[in-house]
Amino acid sequence: MSNHLAATVTLTNAKMQFAASTRTNPIVQMDYFPPIGDGEGYTGLEMLLMSFAGCSASSIVPLLRRMRKTVAGFVVNASGDRREQHPTCFHTITAEYVVTSPDIEEEDMQKAIQMSEETYCPVWAMLKGNVTITTSFRIER
Incomplete structure (x- = not known):
């Protein structure tokens, strides 16, 4: 097991939705509650x-x-x-x-x-x- 971990978080819409991933794992959607975000992902x-x-x-x-x-x-x-x-x-x-x-x-x-x-x-x-x-x-x- 490596002591170094890395993650990538990329803005995917005009509000606050992000795609987050580590290694080759599936992407996790991150967002914020309305009206700042659309509430379509985890905070x-x-x-x-x-x-x-x-x-x-x-x-x-x-x-x-x-x-x-x-x-x-x-x-x-x-x-x-x-x-x-x-x-x-x-x-x-x-x-x-x-x-x-x-x-x-x-x-x-x-x-x-x-x-x-x-x-x-x-x-x-x-x-x-x-x-x-x-x-x-x-x-x-």
């Missing part, structure tokens, strides 16, 4: 929220599997609250992790979430100290 903060959810999930699931636990399903429900004044960045993010498993216990989830926060999720590390992040989890059998 930067929505992409940041998805990035946090995906990054934490992609560390928690392998950690649970390394504990020899069965992960039959995994969903992250993430939401964020923005500041009123500019820059209107997130001041809080809430993440609910929902795992489907016959053998994962509460202690397993607590440990995996803690390890994701403290060691394995680079997006979490970047947000930490700037955004209050609250987590919860639910285990479904």
Whole structure:
């Protein structure tokens, strides 16, 4: 894995729609809410929220599997609250992790979430100290 990552973002219409891509992955549409944009793509903060959810999930699931636990399903429900004044960045993010498993216990989830926060999720590390992040989890059998 390279330590260098790159992305290209290109304006695609007269308002605020952009095409974003990395490597040879499919293009993702970015836009802003009307009237500034047309609302036909993800905003930067929505992409940041998805990035946090995906990054934490992609560390928690392998950690649970390394504990020899069965992960039959995994969903992250993430939401964020923005500041009123500019820059209107997130001041809080809430993440609910929902795992489907016959053998994962509460202690397993607590440990995996803690390890994701403290060691394995680079997006979490970047947000930490700037955004209050609250987590919860639910285990479904």
